Amino acid sequence: MFSWFKKTDLELSPEVNGIITLHGKPIAGAKILRRLTYSDKEFNDSAITDEQGHFQLPVKKVKLRVSSMFDTAVTQNLVVEYANKQTEIWTAGTTNTLNYDSIHKLLSDMTCELTSPDMRLEIPSLTPKSPPLGVGSICTFKHDEIILEKELWK
Template sequence: MFGWFKRIDVQVSPEIKGAIALEGKPQADMVIKRGTFFDDSWSWESTSTDADGHFYFAEKLVKARPVLYERQVGLQLLAVDYPKKGDEDLFFRMGESHDFKSPTRDLLTDGMYCELSAEYTMSYLKFIENPSAVWRGFESKCRFLHADKVVVSQAELDVAELERRWRTIHQLLSALERSAKVLDTDQYARDDMQEYIEGGFETVQSIPELETDSQKLSTLPALKQQFQTYQDLLNKDEQQ
């Protein structure tokens, strides 16, 4: 029982090795701030880039008691005095429950090259220590030295999105089948069905953006017709 009173190390930031550029030019003597969120508050520290735009932050640990609930941690990196003096430009942000310690995050921040003029985008981590783990998102203006190992590629994202769209079509058809059976007795069934039908048409229409399998593509007209059949049923019921 005394283990609950023993404090443990919680990693609120891995070691960070990075570089800052603006339109491809390394930014020397730029102040970089690291913000770490823990125990409902932010803590801040700063460093400056060298002549080649490189910056560094050591791993940061805090002592805390073990908890049964989720303890939120967060990490932000900001460039100071950009785009103008007095401003702060957020170029990297991620969050997690409990702590950041993992081989994947250690690799992610072991070489990050951040372009301040780049678009701020969402990327996803694939955990090398647990390949079946759910991808976790983070936002940045950066490229990563070990991206091929730990960052989900666009091709992988496209595959996952395509699977989601096919799954959505069949889920909507199942929902429509259930709603159609109670159309005469459930006052909300009509609105539900219309929403499912519109979602179905939209999803069917979006499939060819990603699908290359001709056999699967050949099933789309029949699927579209199934949604049309439910639309006709709704229209007929409304006329009556």
């Protein structure tokens, strides 16, 4: 009866591992901002790239009240701050959860060239019957074989 008072563990983002480059060269000291939302709640953290341009953000899990009665907007954004400029390198959003195997694989090993064009990617959803999830990114991915479709963002 009071199950809607109970908080649930929810994964908002898997571990993120990547390399940031500019004109093909790794960038040291760039700040990676991760902005996550679940309904009207925001969860932000950041990482700094090392000498090889590598950064890592840990899995982000939170305890929230989750309603099965209503759809809830969920978003993930990754932004690079470097040389007084912000560049969005990943954006995804849907309802209820972004805990997809395809997102886990893509965010596990990515290379983001800051001069690359914005791409729209279609990746598999949670179930084969669901439509693909559209995400935006400028990155390339070690596991890009799971991407169903790529096109320049218009």
